Amino acid sequence: MKTDCRVCGGKVREFVDLGRQPTANGFLTPEEAEREFFFRLAVGVCERCAMVQLIEEVPQELRYHGAYRYHASGSAGHRQHFEQNALRFLETELTGPDPFVVEIGCNDGVMLSAIAEAGVRHLGVEPSTNVAELARAKGVNVLTRFFDEGTAADVRAEHGSADVVFGANTICHISHIDSVLRGVDELLSPGGVFVFEEPYLGTIVERTAFDQIYDEHVFYFSVTSVRAMAERFGFELVNAERIPLHGGEIRYTLARAGARVPAPAVGALLADENARRLSEPETLERFRRTVEGVKDELLTVLREVRAEGRSVVGYGAPGKATTVTNYFGIGTDLVPFVVDSTPSKQGLLVPGSHLPVRAPHAFSDPYPDYALLFAWNHAEEIMAKEQEFQDAGGRWILYAPEVRVI
Ligand SMILES: [Zn+2]
Secondary structure: OOEEOOOOOOEEEEEEEEEEEOOOOOOEOOOHHHHOOOEEEEEEEEOOOOOEEEOOOOOHHHHOOOOOOOOHHHOHHHHHHHHHHHHHHHHHOOOOOOOEEEEEOOOOOOOHHHHHHOOOEEEEEOOOHHHHHHHHHOOOOEEOOOOOHHHHHHHHHHHOOEEEEEEEOOHHHOOOHHHHHHHHHHHEEEEEEEEEEEEEHHHHHHOOOHHHOOOOOOEEEOHHHHHHHHHHOOEEEEEEEEEOHHHOEEEEEEEEOOOOOOOHHHHHHHHHHHHHOOOOHHHHHHHHHHHHHHHHHHHHHHHHHHHOOOOEEEEOOOHHHHHHHHHHOOOOOOOOOEEOOOHHHOOOEOOOOOOEEEOHHHHHOOOOOEEEEOOHHHHHHHHHHOHHHHHOOOEEEEOOOOOEEO
16 A cells, blocks of 8 residues: 655555554453454555655544553653653753743653753643643643644744753654644744654664554654654754663754754764665565564464463563554463553453453462563563562563563
């Protein structure tokens, strides 16, 4: 299927199809399972601007609503990261007489609450009402709306221009990204910066992290594609920093063209992407073949241990688990249930594959023979916490970057 690039209108060439998939965070009750929404999860690359993006998309109203289940403050590591972000903005960007910062998709206020505590003017723009309420409870000002050029014009009319526009794991979610960039152009002060942190295509390809591909991630940014997008809308990519969040992301800083001197890291990362031929069709085709190999190998392992009468439990139910279980066809015959510490997911079913989600105590009652680790980006932290499982003879099954039983 052909699609037009959402950034430049060029032709998008499909390179991987992960099959029929539901919305990744649409955890549901058994009754809701009968009228579940599915779409074809396939990804392509723009032949003109190199932006990697979904072929089909899910309407945003189905993704962000009153019951959005991802809470950014969920992990201590994330909280610390966003507090540091806030401090860095306060020290380097928000130093004028009456600075103003806008966060697109402020989630539960994990970053802006530190800005609010410092008494700096701020506004979170967050369409999911439930997480917006959590942010308000932390003293954060929130506008419950999708961010686009119309929202940006209204925010500017009411509050004036922004010194910083920030987004974390948000910008790659927004299919009308052209309107977002025009909105930032409308809102940003002449010397301001647009900073966003998003999953990195380079990491996804390098680590075979295909489970980063799901409905909410409309775009898979590279330094090459973000630089082209910035230039198209009158901005310049002035910094690109690798950060360890969510298994490997990049923090991009855009300024108005010519306003700042680009950091050397931009050129270094561009050179690295060129050397790896990151956005080239043959590299992306190789990624697809690697993913198919992981699928065959993991299913073989799971079928063998189940045939031996061994028990298997899924560990963690992030949105990623939806992609993996649906693409691989992992049902309750192979993995009877999953444990997750998020209370709002417990008692519900993983979208599409309908594996039941249970509270963490079900993991040790009794320990299974094997645990399939869906939350692999927290592998070290989890394995250390669950040392007793391994002491009791339990073994972990990992599938990224390759299938391993340890
Ligand atoms: Zn394009």
